[in-house]
Amino acid sequence: MPDVSTEAARRRTFAIISHPDAGKTTLTEKLLLFGGAIQMAGSVKSRKTSRHATSDWMALEKERGISVTSSVMQFPYEGRIVNLLDTPGHADFGEDTYRVLTAVDSALMVIDVAKGVEERTIKLMEVCRMRDTPIMTFINKLDREGKDPIDLLDEVESVLGIQCAPVTWPIGMGQRLKGVVHLVTGEVHLYEQGRNFTRQDSTIFPSLDAPGLEQKIGGEMLANLREELELVQGASHPFDKQAYLDGKQTPVFFGSGVNNFGVQPLLDFFVEHAPSPRPRATTGRDVAPQEDKLTGFVFKIQANMDPQHRDRVAFMRVCSGRFSAGMKAFHVRSGKEVKLANALTFMASDREIAAEAWPGDVIGIHNHGTISIGDTFTEGEALGFTGIPNFAPELFRRARLRDPLKLKQLQKGLAQLSEEGATQFFRPLMSNDLVLGAVGVLQFDVVAYRLKDEYGVDAIFEPVQVATARWVKCEDEKKLEEFRDKHALNLAIDAAGELVYLAPTRVNLQLAEERSPAIRFMATREHA
Ligand code: G4P
Numbered sequence: 001m002p003d004v005s006t007e008a009a010r011r012r013t014f015a016i017i018s019h020p021d022a023g024k025t026t027l028t029e030k031l032l033l034f035g036g037a038i039q040m041a042g043s044v045k046s047r048k049t050s051r052h053a054t055s056d057w058m059a060l061e062k063e064r065g066i067s068v069t070s071s072v073m074q075f076p077y078e079g080r081i082v083n084l085l086d087t088p089g090h091a092d093f094g095e096d097t098y099r100v101l102t103a104v105d106s107a108l109m110v111i112d113v114a115k116g117v118e119e120r121t122i123k124l125m126e127v128c129r130m131r132d133t134p135i136m137t138f139i140n141k142l143d144r145e146g147k148d149p150i151d152l153l154d155e156v157e158s159v160l161g162i163q164c165a166p167v168t169w170p171i172g173m174g175q176r177l178k179g180v181v182h183l184v185t186g187e188v189h190l191y192e193q194g195r196n197f198t199r200q201d202s203t204i205f206p207s208l209d210a211p212g213l214e215q216k217i218g219g220e221m222l223a224n225l226r227e228e229l230e231l232v233q234g235a236s237h238p239f240d241k242q243a244y245l246d247g248k249q250t251p252v253f254f255g256s257g258v259n260n261f262g263v264q265p266l267l268d269f270f271v272e273h274a275p276s277p278r279p280r281a282t283t284g285r286d287v288a289p290q291e292d293k294l295t296g297f298v299f300k301i302q303a304n305m306d307p308q309h310r311d312r313v314a315f316m317r318v319c320s321g322r323f324s325a326g327m328k329a330f331h332v333r334s335g336k337e338v339k340l341a342n343a344l345t346f347m348a349s350d351r352e353i354a355a356e357a358w359p360g361d362v363i364g365i366h367n368h369g370t371i372s373i374g375d376t377f378t379e380g381e382a383l384g385f386t387g388i389p390n391f392a393p394e395l396f397r398r399a400r401l402r403d404p405l406k407l408k409q410l411q412k413g414l415a416q417l418s419e420e421g422a423t424q425f426f427r428p429l430m431s432n433d434l435v436l437g438a439v440g441v442l443q444f445d446v447v448a449y450r451l452k453d454e455y456g457v458d459a460i461f462e463p464v465q466v467a468t469a470r471w472v473k474c475e476d477e478k479k480l481e482e483f484r485d486k487h488a489l490n491l492a493i494d495a496a497g498e499l500v501y502l503a504p505t506r507v508n509l510q511l512a513e514e515r516s517p518a519i520r521f522m523a524t525r526e527h528a
Contacts, residue, residue, distance in 0.1 A: 004322055004358065008289040009276045011360025013083040013317075015100055017128070018110035019118035023140040026257040027110055028073070028084065033260070034198070034267055035075025035082060072315065072346035072362045080271045083346075083360055087124075096300070096422055099373065101127050102388050103299040103317040105360065106134040106274045108266075109250070110257075113139050113146030113173070117159045125160050131387070132247035134275055135162070138266055143191075143256040145174035150228075153236055153252065163249040165239040166232060168265050170254040171217060171225055178217040180254055180262050181208060181225070183232075184239060188213060189265065196261040245275055277359040280319050282376070283384040287320050289359035294321035294329060296363075297385035298375045301420045312420070313344065313364040314371040319385065323357040329377040332384055334370065338377075342366055372496075373421045392469045392523045393424050393437025396502070397444050397461035406457045410434065413455035417447055418495045426469070426492040426500055429484075435464055435492065435502065466502045468509060470521035479518040487512065498525060 018024045073084045085104055087097040101107065107128050111117060128135055139152060147155070153164040168180040171188070179190040188210070189196070190203040205213045214222050243249035251269065255262020277289040287295050300315040323340070331338045344364035345357060357363050365371060374388040401410055414434055418425040423443050426435040438444060444461045451457040472491075474480040484491060484499070490512075492500050501521060503509035513521050 002356075002358075004292055004320070005290045007081075007322075007358035008320075008360060010080045011083065011276050011358060012080055012106070012271055012274045013085065013104050013277065013360040013362075014106045014108055014270075014274060015085045015087050015104045016108045016110060017087060017097075017101075017121065017124040017135075019112070019115070019120040022110045022112040022115070022118070022121075023257040024110050027108075027138065027140065027263065028086070030257055030260050030263045031082075031084065031267060032073060032075055034264060035077050072364075074346050074361070077267065078271050081358075081360075082271065083362060085362065097124065098127050099299045099388060099421065101133065102131070103297075103315075103362070104133065105277055106136070108270070109135050109137045111137060111139050111152070111156070113141050113152065113254075114144060116147055116152055116155050122159065125162075129161075129247065134245050134247055135250045136244075136266070136270060136274070137164070137250045137252045138257075138262075139252065139254045140257050142170055142173055142177055142180075142254050142262065143259055149173075149254065150232065150235060156250070156252070162247075163237050163243065165237045165244070165249050165251050166254075167239060167251045167269055168253045168255070168262060169229065169232060172221060176221075177256075178221060180265070181229070182265055183229075184269075189262070190216060191256075191259070191261050193259060196259060199264055202264075241273060244273065277319070281386050283386060284381075285383075287383065287385075289320050291320040292322070293379040293381070294323050294327070295319045295376065295378045295381075295383065295385075296323075297377070297388065298365075298371055298373055299388060301371070301373055312367060312369060312371075312416075314367055314375070316363050316365055316377060318357050318359050318361045318363065320359055321379070323361075323363055325355050330380050331371070332376045332378060332382055333372070338365075338370075340365055340377075369416055369419060372419055392471070393439055394468065395439070395441055395444075396435055396437050396464050396466035396469075398464040399434045399436055399459045400462055402458040402460070409455045409457045410451065410459055413451045413457055414447070415495055417450060423447055424469075425495045426502060428492040428502065429488050430491075433464070435466065436461065437466075437469060465504045467505050468503050470501045470503070470509065470523060471525045472499050472501050473520045473522060474518055476518055479516075483516050483519050494525075496525075 016024045016028060071086045075082050085100050087100045109121060111121065137156065149170055153166065156162065156164050167184055168182050170180055171178040177191050179188055181188045186207040188205040188208060192203060196202050237249060239251055240249055244251060253262055253266040255266065257263065279286040279288045296316040296318045298314045298316050302313050325343065326339065326341050328337050328339050346362060376384045399410060399414060401407060411434065414425045414436060417423060424437045426437060428435065436447065448459060448461060451459050487501065490502055492502050494500050501512065503512065
């Protein structure tokens with residue numbers, strides 16, 4: 001009989017963070033290959049497209065060459081169960097990515113050897129730092145000329161503010177690439193094009209002194225490497241597991257995703273050292289993964305994954321206990337028991353009906369809009385997992401209907417689409433406007449497309465005089481009432497029924513804050 005402690009301990013739940021084009025998709029595909037999830041190094045991208053090809057709004061995603069959705073892939077490796085949560089790649093979808101990162105226990109950062117630390121990596125790293133998420137680093141595209149490896153480590157340390165502990169080190173680069181040396185085991189993995197698939201298919205020397213190695217990589221290269229390694233050892237940090245788990249140090253690997261080179265040393269090290277699920281904070285107490293009662297929270301909502309059914313899937317990260325198919329769970333926000341029938345697991349081969357799931361796993365719950373991002377499920381205890389915020393949007397548009405008779409559908413569509421979390425929907429107190437807020441401008445196109453496709457509503461989004469939004473709170477009812485009367489023109493209600501100040505300019509917001517010291521203006525709202 002599997003028990004919750006053992007099952008939790010063998011889970012590794014993580015996400016890959018990178019700047020677009022660094023090689024996230026390629027690496028994902030190779031990791032799945034090691035997990036035996038796909039037979040051939042086929043393309044994850046094309047698999048994705050064919051699976052969603054029938055869903056129309058995905059066409060938009062294809063057109064733009066971006067990934068709007070994020071999915072979950074699970075595969076077994078070396079006695080562990082690895083859950084890889086895909087993060088949307090486009091810069092517009094920061095908020096969505098943020099929430100995915102709240103659902104993982106660690107992250108893998110992919111850096112292009114020629115480009116070094118890029119802008120989006122910096123942003124994602126900031127997010128990881130908020131939760132001290134442990135991070136491993138893969139420096140990719142070693143088959144091409146790139147920056148000097150020592151300079152790259154320097155760059156990571158100074159720009160990202162995290163110590164580097166190289167675990168593998170490159171022998172040459174680009175045309176001169178000969179392999180990597182593993183600084184912990186001492187092994188030398190040779191780079192041979194068309195091979196390097198698995199350990200069995202690689203040429204591995206036990207150490208730099210092994211007979212035959214010099215012949216393979218050349219005496220001069222070997223001498224240079226020894227010199228360089230001395231320098232590296234002086235200039236970098238040895239791997240320190242605690243520092244890694246605390247998010248203060250990142251183990252660094254070098255390789256080439258597309259050639260599947262250097263990937264297995266990374267995966268081996270990852271399953272051994274990356275953290276299994278850890279205790280999580282709730283409104284009441286910390287919940288330990290080993291507890292036998294099921295708890296979990298929803299970090300993502302996605303509609304129309306299956307074009308046959310126009311329902312939505314809530315992605316729930318299991319935090320403790322055991323989920324089994326058909327069990328009942330307590331939906332804390334509504335106070336209702338919900339039967340978790342037909343929940344999905346996400347084996348990389350395809351989505352499957354979940355028989356059971358354990359801490360670290362993700363299950364997909366079908367629903368018709370009753371479940372929201374941030375919702376907690378338990379077996380009866382009134383807990384709420386914390387730390388899954390809504391961010392104040394930075395861009396605003398007013399929805400205008402081409403056919404005024406479709407107002408009802410428009411309202412419904414905007415409300416439902418905003419439940420997925422990528423956009424937010426506001427109804428001003430004093431007008432009939434419907435204002436949509438988003439973090440990225442592309443979201444308005446996505447919403448317009450989906451309104452038409454899924455709700456039959458032809459709407460356009462036009463500029464509106466709103467610069468920023470703040471949730472307003474005040475413990476003193478009377479003061480809040482006064483504020484409401486005085487600023488009714490700038491106030492709105494969001495989809496959750498919360499009061500929001502829509503500031504026409506930043507200066508206006510500043511003045512309002514100064515003039516109403518009793519009111520708290522908040523840039524994020526925690527999902528309650
Ligand atoms: P992303 O998901 O982070 O955006 O990156 P993706 O894996 O799609 O990789 C971006 C490009 O980099 C792809 O080329 C991919 O083949 C290439 N690439 C990935 N890993 C390596 C590597 O180790 N070495 C080299 N030289 N290239 C690599 P593309 O031309 O955009 O697409 P494709 O037509 O090759 O698929």
